[in-house]
Amino acid sequence: xxxxxxxxxxxxxxxxxxxxxxxxxxxxxxxxxxxxxxxxxxxxxxxxxxxxxxxxxxxxxxxxxxxxxxxxxxxxxxxxxxxxxxxxxxxxxxxxxxxxxxxxxxxxxxxxxxxxxxxxxxxxxxxxxxxxxxxxxxxxxxxxxxxxxxxxxxxxxxxxxxxxxxxxxxxxxxxxxxxxxxxxxxxxxxxxxxxxxxxxxxxxxxxxxxxxxxxxxxxxxxxxxxxxxxxxxxxxxxxxxxxxxxxx
Amino acid sequence: xxxxxxxxxxxxxxxxxxxxxxxxxxxxxxxxxxxxxxxxxxxxxxxxxxxxxxxxxxxxxxxxxxxxxxxxxxxxxxxxxxxxxxxxxxxxxxxxxxxxxxxxxxxxxxxxxxxxxxxxxxxxxxxxxxxxxxxxxxxxxxxxxxxxxxxxxxxxxxxxxxxxxxxxxxxxxxxxxxxxxxxxxxxxxxxxxxxxxxxxxxxxxxxxxxxxxxxxxxxxxxxxxxxxxxxxxxxxxxxxxxxxxxxxxxxxxxxxxxxxxxxxxxxxxxxxxxxxxxxxxxxxxxxxxxxxxxxxxxxxxxxxxxxxxxxxxxxxxxxxxxxxxxxxxxxxxxxxxxxxxxxxxxxxxxxxxxxxxxxxxxxxxxxxxxxxxxxxxxxxxxxxxxxxxxxxxxxxxxxxxxxxxxxxxxxxxxxxxxxxxxxxxxxxxxxxxxxxxxxxxxxxxxxxxxxxxxxxxxx
Ligand SMILES: Nc1ncnc2c1ncn2[C@@H]1O[C@H](COP(=O)(O)OP(=O)(O)O)[C@@H](O)[C@H]1O
Ligand SMILES: [Mg+2]
Numbered sequence: 023x024x025x026x027x028x029x030x031x032x033x034x035x036x037x038x039x040x041x042x043x044x045x046x047x048x049x050x051x052x053x054x055x056x057x058x059x060x061x062x063x064x065x066x067x068x069x070x071x072x073x074x075x076x077x078x079x080x081x082x083x084x085x086x087x088x089x090x091x092x093x094x095x096x097x098x099x100x101x102x103x104x105x106x107x108x109x110x111x112x113x114x115x116x117x118x119x120x121x122x123x124x125x126x127x128x129x130x131x132x133x134x135x136x137x138x139x140x141x142x143x144x145x146x147x148x149x150x151x152x153x154x155x156x157x158x159x160x161x162x163x164x165x166x167x168x169x170x171x172x173x174x175x176x177x178x179x180x181x182x183x184x185x186x187x188x189x190x191x192x193x194x195x196x197x198x199x200x201x202x203x204x205x206x207x208x209x210x211x212x213x214x215x216x217x218x219x220x221x222x223x224x225x226x227x228x229x230x231x232x233x234x235x236x237x238x239x240x241x242x243x244x245x246x247x248x249x250x251x252x253x254x255x256x257x258x259x260x261x262x263x264x265x266x267x268x269x270x
Numbered sequence: 271x272x273x274x275x276x277x278x279x280x281x282x283x284x285x286x287x288x289x290x291x292x293x294x295x296x297x298x299x300x301x302x303x304x305x306x307x308x309x310x311x312x313x314x315x316x317x318x319x320x321x322x323x324x325x326x327x328x329x330x331x332x333x334x335x336x337x338x339x340x341x342x343x344x345x346x347x348x349x350x351x352x353x354x355x356x357x358x359x360x361x362x363x364x365x366x367x368x369x370x371x372x373x374x375x376x377x378x379x380x381x382x383x384x385x386x387x388x389x390x391x392x393x394x395x396x397x398x399x400x401x402x403x404x405x406x407x408x409x410x411x412x413x414x415x416x417x418x419x420x421x422x423x424x425x426x427x428x429x430x431x432x433x434x435x436x437x438x439x440x441x442x443x444x445x446x447x448x449x450x451x452x453x454x455x456x457x458x459x460x461x462x463x464x465x466x467x468x469x470x471x472x473x474x475x476x477x478x479x480x481x482x483x484x485x486x487x488x489x490x491x492x493x494x495x496x497x498x499x500x501x502x503x504x505x506x507x508x509x510x511x512x513x514x515x516x517x518x519x520x521x522x523x524x525x526x527x528x529x530x531x532x533x534x535x536x537x538x539x540x541x542x543x544x545x546x547x548x549x550x551x552x553x554x555x556x557x558x559x560x561x562x563x564x565x566x567x568x569x570x571x572x573x574x575x576x577x578x579x580x581x582x583x584x585x586x587x588x589x590x591x592x593x594x595x596x597x598x599x600x601x602x603x604x605x606x607x608x609x610x611x612x613x614x615x616x617x618x619x620x621x622x623x624x625x626x627x628x629x630x631x632x633x634x635x636x637x638x639x640x641x642x643x644x645x646x647x648x649x650x651x652x653x654x655x656x657x658x659x660x661x662x663x664x665x666x667x668x669x670x671x672x673x674x675x676x677x678x679x680x681x682x683x684x685x686x687x688x689x690x691x692x693x694x695x696x697x698x699x700x701x702x703x704x705x706x707x708x709x710x711x712x713x714x715x716x717x718x719x720x721x722x723x724x725x726x727x728x729x
Contacts, residue, residue: 070676073668098678110673114691120674123687127678163691164673180677 023048023085023219024069024188030079031068037078038064040244046188049216053230054223055255056241057263062223063107065241066192069221070104071097084188099131101187105177105194112164117176120164121146125183149182153209171202178209189213190221195229207232227259279333280316283463284308286339287431293342294434297398299410307420307430314424326611326643327553327582331525337463337497340375340432347381350374354382356488357456361519364481364708368449369394374456375496376466377435391445392478396437397467411438414469417503417531417557425527425555429465429501436467439480443473443507450479450515450705455500457484457520459492468502472510472538479513479701484528486521486548494524494549502530506538508562513541513701519548519712522577529555537564543700545709546573546581547716553582560587560594571600572696574716575608575640582611589618589625592652598629601696603689605636605720612644616659620651629659634666634692636720686721693717 024046031039038061046052056062068075069082071094082089084102092100112120126136137145150157153175165173174194181189191210195203210233214220222233230238230252238254239246242263248254277285287308291301316332317324354372371394372382378396385394395407420427441447455466472478482502486494498520506512518526526549534540546552558567573581581604587596602610612631633642646659666688674684697713700706 072672072676093681094672094675095678095680095684098676104676106673106676110667110669112667112670112673112688112691114694115687120677120687123679123683124674124677127680127683131678184677 023050024221025083026080027082028080029065029068029077029082031064031075031077033064033067033075038244039068041080042244042246044239044246046219046221048219050237051214051220051222051233051235052237052239053235053255054221054239054241055225055227055258058225060241061244062241063192064244066104066190066221066223069190070094070102095127098184099128103181103184103186103189105174105181105189105191107192107194107196109165109173109177111166111168113166115164117162117164118146118160121160121180121183124180128184146183149179152182152212153178154205155179170197171199174198174202174206178206181213182209187217188219188221190223192223193225194222195224195226203229204232227255230255278316279336280311282336283339283428283432284312290339290342290432295344295398297408299408300398303410303415304431307427310420311424311427311431314427317424323584323613326609328551328580328609331551332497335461335497335525337461337525339463340434340465342434344377344434345374347379350377350379351381353458353487354379354456357485358382358454360488361485362708362711364450364452364704366449366702366704367452368447370452370454371439372454372456373435373466375458375460375462375464376433376455378437385451387445387447391442392447392451393440394437395440396435397433407438411469413471413503413505415503417533417559418501418529423529425499426501426529428463429467429499429529432463433465433467433501436469438469438471441472441476441478441510444475445473445478446476447478450481450702452481452483455482455484455498456487457494457496457498457524458487459495459521459523461495463497463499466498466500468500470502470504470512470514472504472506472512474507475509476507477511479515479705481515481517481705483517483519484526485519486524492521494521496523497525497527499527500529504530504532504540506532506534506540508535509537510535511539513543515543515545515700515705515709516554517545517547517709517712518552519545519716521548522550522579524549526552528553531557531559532567533559533561534565534567536562539566539568541568541699541701542570543696544569544571544583545696545713546571546583547712549579551580554584556583556585558585558587558596560589560591560596562591563593565591566595567597569596569598569600570696570699572693572713573600573602573610574604574693574713574720575602575610576605576720578607580609583613584611585614587614587616587627587629589616589622589627592621592623592625594622595626596628599696600631601693602631602633602642603636603693603717603720604633604640604642607637607639609640610642610644612642612646612661614646614659616648616657618648618650618652618655618657622652623654625652625655625657627655627657631661632692633661633663634689635663636665636689682721686717689717689721690714
């Protein structure tokens with residue numbers, strides 16, 4: 023599903039990603055762990071096509087296609103979804119109108135009919151239950167004045183609605199209490215399926231108790247310094263990031 | 271064009287005045303005021319960019335277009351009716367209109383107007399000419415000329431000298447007018463100077479909504495050519511609540527110099543909304559005088575410009591008494607070569623304690639060539655006050671743009687949505703569903719041309 027080959031990338035003018043190779047097959051869940059500043063968000067931003075980041079070497083294939091050539095919205099419509107570490111507040115734009123527009127943009131791209139207001143509402147209500155999202159958040163502006171937990175639920179709600187093929191979750195767990203963490207994890211687990219790949223980025227092992235990964239990679243200094251099974255997360259938790267060493 | 275010896279626009283108007291005054295069908299009280307006002311205008315001349323208040327307003331366009339003074343004749347009712355009717359059929363109007371008044375080039379058009387109210391709780395009284403009915407006012411109505419003096423402002427002088435067909439809108443004490451009163455000022459596109467004049471009195475304890483809607487005639491080719499120099503004086507009496515909505519949606523050749531002055535008594539509330547959506551050059555002079563304790567004014571404005579449009583808002587809030595409140599939010603979206611000016615002055619007089627005032631001006635520039643000149647100002651002569659002010663100029667938030675695109679929205683859709691989000695709070699503040707959706711539709715239309723024309727503009 024996702025093949026990252028010798029990826030080097032800059033944030034602004036600063037080289038941050040320094041040679042990453044990673045393959046995630048359909049149905050697999052991979053976790054990336056690593057200390058703050060190791061380049062986790064940079065990697066997810068590069069995959070989503072955020073302006074301000076540039077790839078200097080290497081390539082990324084998504085379902086066999088060159089991902090880096092696609093504009094952000096085409097990546098989204100083709101099924102790449104990034105749950106933001108810091109979801110953006112957008113005053114004046116209604117959350118529910120935004121979600122409907124987004125779902126229909128993706129549906130149209132897939133050759134499906136647009137959902138009308140009624141259909142959208144009923145689908146949306148069902149998914150909102152799953153992430154235990156209060157209904158008044160739909161009539162508010164996007165993320166405006168949402169608590170940290172509400173913003174993350176809104177991200178997962180979007181993921182549930184858009185039904186992407188590649189889900190990238192950038193520290194969706196950070197700042198969440200244990201209840202919110204459980205809800206978010208349940209949302210993610212509900213999305214696990216044989217034709218869907220997931221990349222779960224986290225700083226703590228905690229999330230991986232709920233979302234059990236197939237593979238765990240440790241990112242440090244812009245490189246993957248270790249890869250292993252799910253037990254690697256436990257090791258990291260016990261020993262901290264100190265022992266992994268720095269690639270340079 | 272002509273070199274030295276060219277007659278200036280001001281001179282043209284001054285020369286045209288005697289014939290106008292002969293022709294116009296006046297009550298004596300108005301005639302006397304006209305003469306005085308013309309003397310003031312001759313003294314003042316037209317403003318120019320060397321005057322601080324007019325520094326950023328390109329009035330040179332007036333000298334180029336030379337809009338002639340009105341003749342003073344009242345057009346025959348048939349042609350007024352035809353022009354008015356066509357314009358009404360052409361332009362979208364709100365679903366729920368209560369009373370309405372239609373003015374064509376300032377001339378009151380009784381056949382298209384209706385003020386429905388039991389026992390004259392709501393009345394429109396023409397100043398003189400048009401209605402030869404017994405309703406016309408025979409003496410100078412109290413308040414006329416009290417809030418805007420021809421001695422200080424050339425356009426006030428000009429309006430007072432050449433006004434035709436205006437009138438007094440009177441809301442009786444304790445009357446609650448449910449539906450909006452819609453006043454439509456139609457510019458026929460004659461190219462002339464037109465001076466609409468209005469006096470509004472919201473009686474003690476009354477509640478009403480007044481829409482002042484400026485639009486152009488119906489024909490495809492009608493771009494509202496001419497100069498509309500309107501002046502409104504609005505008195506809000508004790509404990510009254512008035513919502514006043516000014517909509518400027520003239521054609522692209524229209525020049526609009528508006529002056530709206532308000533005076534509020536004790537515990538009154540005024541909501542003043544200005545939507546500047548059309549016209550080539552628009553200038554709004556807005557003055558709010560909080561003349562007694564407990565008075566509250568909420569001013570909101572939105573200006574949307576594209577092409578070579580120029581839009582000015584000059585506000586002055588005068589906190590003349592303690593315990594008064596003012597809120598101002600002005601927002602602008604400017605694309606292409608559009609220009610905007612915001613000058614806001616909040617004045618707190620000595621001994622006017624316990625003032626609560628805020629003022630903000632936010633601007634979104636959609637192109638590198640668009641410009642806004644913004645200067646919110648405070649002048650405080652009392653110490654126990656709560657005042658805030660500020661202004662911003664910016665482009666669309668790149669983070670927000672990326673967020674929307676990462677959810678599948680195309681870049682143009684994302685830009686449009688963010689721009690709509692930026693202006694949303696101004697429309698949302700309108701009371702009443704019918705009026706709100708009417709304003710929203712007009713704003714969306716104007717925004718679409720701002721955004722559309724600026725699409726692909728360099729970052
Ligand atoms: N736009 C940018 N310009 C320059 N440096 C950046 C930019 N964004 C992030 N960085 C730097 O890149 C490094 C990695 O950041 P990030 O990818 O956010 O790390 P993580 O998500 O692992 O905490 C940090 O040192 C950060 O300061
Ligand atoms: Mg990060």
